[in-house]
Amino acid sequence: MARLCVHTITTKTLPIEQCLEEYPRRGITGITIWRQALEGRNCGTIARQTRDAGLTVVSLCRGGFFPGRTAAERQRAIDDNRRAIDEAHAVGAPLIVLVCGAVPGQPLVESRRQIAEGIAEILPAAQQAGVQLAIEPLHPMYADDRSAVNTLRQANDICDSLGSPTGLGIAVDVYHVWWDPELESQIAQTGAARRLLAFHICDWRTPTVDLLNDRGLMGEGCIPIRQISEWVDATGFTGYREVEIFSNRWWNVEPRHFLDQIQQSYATLYGSTMDHSAGT
Amino acid sequence: MARLCVHTITTKTLPIEQCLEEYPRRGITGITIWRQALEGRNCGTIARQTRDAGLTVVSLCRGGFFPGRTAAERQRAIDDNRRAIDEAHAVGAPLIVLVCGAVPGQPLVESRRQIAEGIAEILPAAQQAGVQLAIEPLHPMYADDRSAVNTLRQANDICDSLGSPTGLGIAVDVYHVWWDPELESQIAQTGAARRLLAFHICDWRTPTVDLLNDRGLMGEGCIPIRQISEWVDATGFTGYREVEIFSNRWWNVEPRHFLDQIQQSYATLYGSTMDHSAGT
Secondary structure, three states: OOOOOEOOOOOOOOOOOHHHHHHHOOOOOEEEEEEEOOOOOOOOHHHHHHOOOOEEEEEEEEEEOOOOOOHHHHHHHHHHHHHHHHHHHHHOOOOOEEEEOOOOOOOOHHHHHHHHHHHHHHHHHHHOOOHHHHHHOHHHHHHOOOOOOOOHHHHHHHHHHHOOOOOOOEEHHHHHHOOOOOOHHHHHHHHOOEEHHHHHHOOOOOOOOOOOOEOOOOOOOOOOHHHHHHHHHEEEEEEEEEEEEEHHHHHHOHHHHHHEEEEEEEHHHHHOOOOOOOOO | OOOOOEEHHHHHOOOOHHHHHHHHHOOOEEEEEEHHHOOOOHHHHHHHHHHOOEEEEEEEEEHHHHOOOOHHHHHHHHHHHHHHHHHHHHHHHEEEEEEOOOOOOOOHHHHHHHHHHHHHHHHHHHHHHOOOOOOOOOEEEEEOOOEOOHHHHHHHHHHHHOOOOOOEEEEEEEHHHEEEEEEHHHHHHHOOOEEEEEEEEEEEEOOOOOOOOEEOOOOOOOOOOHHHHHHHHHHHOOOOHHHHHHEHHHEEEEEEHHHHHHHHHHHHHHHHOOOOOOOO
């Protein structure tokens, strides 16, 4: 379980204080905190509680959503990303995952331009706060309103176009990229550029009945998670494997039972051979 | 309306005999026939009725689904594709659209290999029957069980790998490819290789509530249909624009009212400047 991290959204019916008890009690050492889980909390208090619980904060989810129809909308996004950087710093998260955004009907090339511009604008603040930014390419079924960045190649292109700055990288989520014919080579490329900053796992169910909230637990679907994990590890990545599951089905299950299932499926997936200490 | 074609599945509550009356009555000159619409009919009779109605059969939907876990399954797919070729020939369809297939959990590379193999196997029969085959790349959200071919680049690669044989080409459906960052260049490439055989239109709704049957009428969504049509026409394509809409919402509307809406949205989309006679 040494590389297992769970996203608070995965167990969203548990308030973060209970995640901070429940995860370490079971030997889960990594936590990725969604901003919703911090609402009404003091980030410094959560940071202290997390440390005291022996948990590593892997990342903060999420920043991004840079495109907008007007300059005012885009500025609001920038402001919100600056707040996310402050929160990440305060809560002890070394990384923010960026869901880059898209505006339905706005040309994708324009949204992509606005995304690169937005990242460039917040990057200095992130660098100063010691917080890395990870572009997460999203599945093409989210190209309408969630992200105009839908492949690893595009994410790499954005990093290149910004001059491969320190503190900017990529989050690989198997759900979003598993179908990509270039997946193996693009993972290698991402690793070679020292940009592979995070790795998210879950599964793709057949049939998928909801575009947003019908992700599967690892093993419930068709994604070759083990194969993709090997490609990721082959780049030298030793960080956490983060379980990020949006699922109306699983959210209706008692969260402690769900965590049992997650740990069991994680163990089945990686056995003892692939689980060494997370090196993040 | 000279380049407007409607798929029988778009008005699936109308039996094909009624499509053959209703489409031409409104000035629609192209029809793409789904095999379900032919069940219990004599293809020769439908061919004659179609001709008498002044309709052009644009294509038959659909062949494909080549991958299978066993040789017997793959052979059944081959046999079914041969039947599709016979039906296309009998009904007067010059083209079969291929939804290539995928098997959940089978590596995509293996499915792609089986797809190329399957196409190679049926191609001689198609050539002999004077029926073209068009690989239709499907949206990556169908990579689990409908198609392991999810981009135009992959479809072009398959054509190349088979030696660009006569009678094999590609169908471009805006719903499946609109998100692709390589779309413009891949359309140009498809055209330059003289492989762009069919063009399907509909729209992507936000939110999309069903992965299969929530397509939008043109104008209801975010796809830059006009822009993509211009890229398609720029290759020299003068064929039909085929309206293929799977929609529980629209299927609940009186089909004649739906056809009114289709014609109105088609006219809004293309005006008079882009609608010349279909040159298929």
